[in-house]
Amino acid sequence: xxxxxxxxxxxxxxxxxxxxxxxxxxxxxxxxxxxxxxxxxxxxxxxxxxxxxxxxxxxxxxxxxxxxxxxxxxxxxxxxxxxxxxxxxxxxxxxxxxxxxxxxxxxxxxxxxxxxxxxxxxxxxxxxxxxxxxxxxxxxxxxxxxxxxxxxxxxxxxxxxxxxxxxxxxxxxxxxxxxxxxxxxxxxxxxxxx
Amino acid sequence: xxxxxxxxxxxxxxxxxxxxxxxxxxxxxxxxxxxxxxxxxxxxxxxxxxxxxxxxxxxxxxxxxxxxxxxxxxxxxxxxxxxxxxxxxxxxxxxxxxxx
Numbered sequence: 363x364x365x366x367x368x369x370x371x372x373x374x375x376x377x378x379x380x381x382x383x384x385x386x387x388x389x390x391x392x393x394x395x396x397x398x399x400x401x402x403x404x405x406x407x408x409x410x411x412x413x414x415x416x417x418x419x420x421x422x423x424x425x426x427x428x429x430x431x432x433x434x435x436x437x438x439x440x441x442x443x444x445x446x447x448x449x450x451x452x453x454x455x456x457x458x459x460x461x462x463x464x465x466x467x468x469x470x471x472x473x474x475x476x477x478x479x480x481x482x483x484x485x486x487x488x489x490x491x492x493x494x495x496x497x498x499x500x501x502x503x504x505x506x507x508x509x510x511x512x513x514x515x516x517x518x519x520x521x522x523x524x525x526x527x528x529x530x531x532x533x534x535x536x537x538x539x540x541x542x543x544x545x546x547x548x549x550x551x552x553x554x555x556x
Numbered sequence: 557x558x559x560x561x562x563x564x565x566x567x568x569x570x571x572x573x574x575x576x577x578x579x580x581x582x583x584x585x586x587x588x589x590x591x592x593x594x595x596x597x598x599x600x601x602x603x604x605x606x607x608x609x610x611x612x613x614x615x616x617x618x619x620x621x622x623x624x625x626x627x628x629x630x631x632x633x634x635x636x637x638x639x640x641x642x643x644x645x646x647x648x649x650x651x652x653x654x655x656x
Contacts, residue, residue, distance in 0.1 A: 395567060395568065397567070397568050399565045400557075401557045401558050401563075402563055402564055402565045403561045403562065403563060403564055403581055404564035404577075404581070405565045405566075406565070406566040406567070407567065408566060408567055425557070426557075427557040427558070428559065430592060431588070432588050434584075444576075445580075447580065463606055463650075465605075465606040466602075467598070467599070467602050479595070480595070483557075517599075541581060541584070543584065543585045543588035543589065544559050544585070545557055545558060545560070545561075546557075
């Protein structure tokens with residue numbers, strides 16, 4: 363395509379262009395991988411390192427095999443062969459509203475990072491959606507995780523979950539595992555930030 | 557959706573779970589399922605307490621509480637009576653709040 367298409371203050375995209383090669387300097391955010399499942403007991407992201415200063419995982423269109431389920435995350439230092447099942451300090455604040463009644467509550471765990479409880483299985487958009495952030499996993503420290511999740515549960519409540527977790531040992535990790543109290547479907551995306 | 561504990565997805569590849577992983581996940585599921593009644597009751601009480609709090613001001617000495625409101629608040633206080641199963645809790649219908 364002739365370079366005359368690129369103008370001083372604009373680019374003419376009347377034609378269809380295929381971008382090839384590496385685009386640099388465009389963004390500090392990179393999509394590292396996407397995983398989509400129709401039914402799995404767990405989803406692992408492995409091979410995590412310090413390439414990026416911060417990582418974010420988003421999950422969307424989550425649907426569970428049965429109603430009233432919970433959804434959690436754990437870390438691994440052997441690429442998912444085993445996961446840490448204790449040593450967490452995880453606290454969640456959540457509020458729910460059904461159009462008439464607003465209520466708030468909280469819960470905590472030492473066995474995992476809590477993403478959401480009371481997750482439904484209906485197909486009419488009552489799925490959960492959210493994100494988790496963490497920093498440089500290959501650096502030994504008491505790692506922190508910050509998550510936010512919204513759901514529309516089986517009782518007809520919209521619910522917001524805000525969770526902070528610390529893994530309470532100086533630790534590196536190279537994998538994270540998402541699992542629920544039932545099998546689940548959904549799409550997970552891992553992003554890196556600089 | 558099949559709920560058998562069998563597969564995990566690892567970087568987009570379906571992988572069969574080890575027996576240790578299956579045991580660990582089953583334990584997690586059992587613990588969650590065994591707590592269903594307590595979770596439902598906690599949610600019910602939280603909602604009930606919130607509804608009570610909305611009309612607490614009517615109990616102040618400079619307010620007059622109607623008989624309907626007194627009945628409504630007592631119904632809220634009694635709403636957990638006799639509940640012994642998850643199904644009982646799910647079947648609870650909150651009373652309608654009377655006009656103030």
